[in-house]
Amino acid sequence: MRFRPVLPRLPDPVFRGRLHDARTATVVGRALGAAVAVCFVTGVISHYLQQPPGWAVNLLPSRPVWGYRLTQGLHVASGLAAIPLVLAKLWTVYPRLFVRPVVRSVLHALERLSIAVLVGAVLLELFTGLLDTVEWYPWPFPFRQVHWALAWVVTGSLLLHIAVKAPVIAANWWRTVAMDALEGPDRRSFLAAVSAAVGAVTLATVGQSFGPLEDVALLAPRHPDHGPQGLPVRQTAAEAGVTRERLSGWRLQVAGPNAYELTLPQLRAMKQHSVVLPIACVEGWSKNAHWTGVRVRDLLDRAGAPHGARIRVVSLERGGNYGVSVMGASYARDPLTLLALALGGEPLAPDHGAPARIIAPDRPGVLQTKWVTRLEVLQ
Numbered sequence: 001m002r003f004r005p006v007l008p009r010l011p012d013p014v015f016r017g018r019l020h021d022a023r024t025a026t027v028v029g030r031a032l033g034a035a036v037a038v039c040f041v042t043g044v045i046s047h048y049l050q051q052p053p054g055w056a057v058n059l060l061p062s063r064p065v066w067g068y069r070l071t072q073g074l075h076v077a078s079g080l081a082a083i084p085l086v087l088a089k090l091w092t093v094y095p096r097l098f099v100r101p102v103v104r105s106v107l108h109a110l111e112r113l114s115i116a117v118l119v120g121a122v123l124l125e126l127f128t129g130l131l132d133t134v135e136w137y138p139w140p141f142p143f144r145q146v147h148w149a150l151a152w153v154v155t156g157s158l159l160l161h162i163a164v165k166a167p168v169i170a171a172n173w174w175r176t177v178a179m180d181a182l183e184g185p186d187r188r189s190f191l192a193a194v195s196a197a198v199g200a201v202t203l204a205t206v207g208q209s210f211g212p213l214e215d216v217a218l219l220a221p222r223h224p225d226h227g228p229q230g231l232p233v234r235q236t237a238a239e240a241g242v243t244r245e246r247l248s249g250w251r252l253q254v255a256g257p258n259a260y261e262l263t264l265p266q267l268r269a270m271k272q273h274s275v276v277l278p279i280a281c282v283e284g285w286s287k288n289a290h291w292t293g294v295r296v297r298d299l300l301d302r303a304g305a306p307h308g309a310r311i312r313v314v315s316l317e318r319g320g321n322y323g324v325s326v327m328g329a330s331y332a333r334d335p336l337t338l339l340a341l342a343l344g345g346e347p348l349a350p351d352h353g354a355p356a357r358i359i360a361p362d363r364p365g366v367l368q369t370k371w372v373t374r375l376e377v378l379q
């Protein structure tokens with residue numbers, strides 16, 4: 001007789017609880033869907049404010065002044081809230097992994113495949129976003145491009161998922177508690193725990209951009225008050241290679257129809273304006289500050305720049321993503337847009353961009369160029 005090894009076969013797990021049923025999946029899923037929708041819309045806004053298509057450069061709105069602060073605060077807050085929600089959702093539906101047969105039909109196979117894509121893309125998207133908030137990039141690809149592309153994969157596969165599940169979602173959207181009371185009390189506790197987790201994550205981080213909750217921002221990577229002159233610093237002068245040596249003999253060059261150069265005392269002798277505007281970093285922290293300096297539009301008028309001209313702002317910093325920014329006419333002409341020389345009534349600290357930096361309303365922090373040395377009129 002031939003020996004046949006008998007492999008032990010683990011029985012498939014059996015799930016009876018209400019935590020894995022369609023009602024729980026619907027309740028957690030719609031909260032997750034709302035978080036993803038907010039995150040996607042605000043992310044698209046951030047993308048186009050940072051990198052508008054050519055025809056839109058001069059059309060971007062410079063108002064409301066707190067616009068980017070709000071949308072980017074919401075982007076990071078909804079992304080963080082989505083993390084406990086996605087974990088809860090996966091836990092709710094993981095028994096589906098044991099569905100037999102694994103594949104019933106071509107359509108069923110496609111549906112399962114689309115869910116695999118959705119889960120993979122959502123997890124990677126939230127993971128890269130989370131690590132960006134702490135400026136940690138342990139991967140070989142560029143963060144922003146991959147985060148942007150994945151957002152479309154997530155949104156596309158999520159819409160497909162919602163379409164496929166529409167009948168189940170509809171049947172469970174309003175299912176009442178009374179029906180459930182027969183089955184035991186556990187769903188409520190589970191949903192309360194998930195809500196508490198979302199609330200705790202939000203409360204502990206949203207203070208990085210929302211002043212009233214600043215004091216409880218225990219998990220926020222940046223405290224809005226910590227930094228020279230009471231304002232956080234994204235990259236220091238030393239990190240940017242802007243040394244005292246490189247700053248000696250600093251002049252502002254303005255290139256345009258009537259090009260000219262100004263020393264710092266000459267800039268200070270021009271009409272000074274004061275504005276209260278936020279730095280709103282794409283990574284989620286933001287803070288209002290009091291800036292004083294020269295209006296960019298005054299500098300442009302002096303160079304004979306046409307009204308609709310875009311400008312290129314060039315920093316002393318070489319290379320990297322921050323050394324050069326392009327500013328459309330709506331920002332350049334805004335009376336609140338300054339080449340700032342002072343912060344909180346004091347000359348700019350080196351880490352905040354001394355001797356001169358851009359501050360403009362409704363603008364991503366990454367474009368508020370520091371250590372400005374040249375403005376070029378582009379058209």
Ligand SMILES: Nc1nc2c(c(=O)[nH]1)N[C@H]1C(S)=C(S)[C@@H](COP(=O)(O)O)O[C@H]1N2
Nearest residue numbers: 232233234235281315322352365366368370
């Ligand atoms: N030249 C230069 N400008 C820069 C940066 C930089 O690294 N180099 N960082 C940008 C980013 S990402 C932000 S959020 C703001 C932060 O300004 P702060 O460091 O003065 O708060 O400056 C922007 N301007």
Ligand SMILES: [Mo]
Nearest residue numbers: 281282365366
């Ligand atoms: Mo930033």
